[in-house]
Amino acid sequence: MNNVVYIISGPTASGKSLIAYYLAKRIDGEIVNCDSIQLYKYMDIGSAKPSEKAMSEVKHHLYSIEDPSQNMTVAEYRKLAIGTINEILSRGKTPIVCGGTGLYLNAILYDMDFGAVPDDEERRQELEHLAEERGSFYMHEYLQGLDPEAAARIHPNNTRKIIRAIEAYEYGKGIKNLSDCPLNPDYDFRFFALTMEREWLYDRINRRASRLISEGLVDEVSGLLEMGYSPDLPSMKGIGYKEIIGFLRGEYDLFDAKELIMRNTRHYAKRQYTWLKRYDFVKWIEITKGETVGGVVDRILNS
C-alpha cells in the first residue's frame, strides 16, 4: 500500500499554505493542518488560514475543528492527525501535512508515546500557586527530588516545563526526552521546509501584519471577546490575538499593536528555524524572488 506523506513546513509567512495547495492540485492530494492556531474555530484572519477558494478546491483537514475555549494538546493532535492521514491513504489519496508547529510535526514524524496522563486542572493550579509563592527555583529543586533526569534537562527558570514534569512524574510516567524517539515507521515521508532570505521573510511578515489588520483582525478579536472567550485561554495567546487584546484594553494604540505583532512574528519565525534545523533529514527549499509557485512545486516533486 502506498504510504507517501508529504510535509510542507517552514517559518511563518514563507508561503506554506499556497505551496501545499498547488502541490495538492498537482498530485491529487489532501491537506492536513499542522498549525496549532489554525485548529481553532473563529480564528481565521489572525492565524492566516488558507483562502476560501483553496479550501473549496482541495480538501483541507483539521482546520477550525476546536472551540477556542478548549485546550488542544499534542497527544490529542497526534490522534487526530494520524487518524486523518490513515483515512486519506485508505482512499488512495496523498496526505500533505502543512504547518509550522514543531512539536506537532514531531508527533507525526516520530513514534511518540504519550502515556495516559489525564488532565488535572486542579493539581496544575495548585502547582502554579506554589510556583508563584516559592519561586521557580524552589520548584526545580522539588523536581530534582522526584525526577533528577528531567530536572537536569529543564532550566530552573522554566516554570512551565518544571510543572509539566512534576505532573508527569505524579502520574507515574515521567517526562521523556524528545530526541529519544524513533522515526514513525508507518509512512514514507517527503519532508520539506520552505525558506528564503531572512530580510525578505521579515518584509513578508511585516506586510502580512498590516494586511491582517486591514482585513479586519480587530473585529475578529473583539468578536471573540464578545463571544466570551477569555484572554487567558491558550488560543487567545496566539500572535495577533494577544496584541490586539492589549490595544482593545487601551494599553497602546493600533500602530503599536501592529509593531508588536510584527516583532513577535519575527521572533516566532526564528524559533521555527531553530526547531526545523534539528531535523537532519528535512529537505530545504530555498525560494527566490520572482520564482513561480509552479516552479517551487516542480522542485519539490523532483527532489
Next chain:
RNA sequence: GCUCAGAUAGCUCAGUAGGUAGAGCAGGGGACUGAAAAUCCCCGUGUCCCUGGUUCGAUUCCGGGUCUGAGCA
C-alpha cells in the same frame, strides 16, 4: 541672532569623582514529549559629534566649531 540643554551600540538612554564604557529594545544563536504562535537559555568594541588646549593619559575638564531640541527675540 541670543540663551540654555543635548550629541555615547541599529534605536532610546545610563555612565566614567580623568585610566577608552553598559542597560532596555531591535538583531543573532540555542533548548524543547500533553499550554508549543507557548515557555525558557545564551550573545554587547562602539571614530563615546569634530577640533585645539590642560594632562603621563580626555569620551569625561576648558576653548572653538558643527548639528539637534527648547526658550527668547
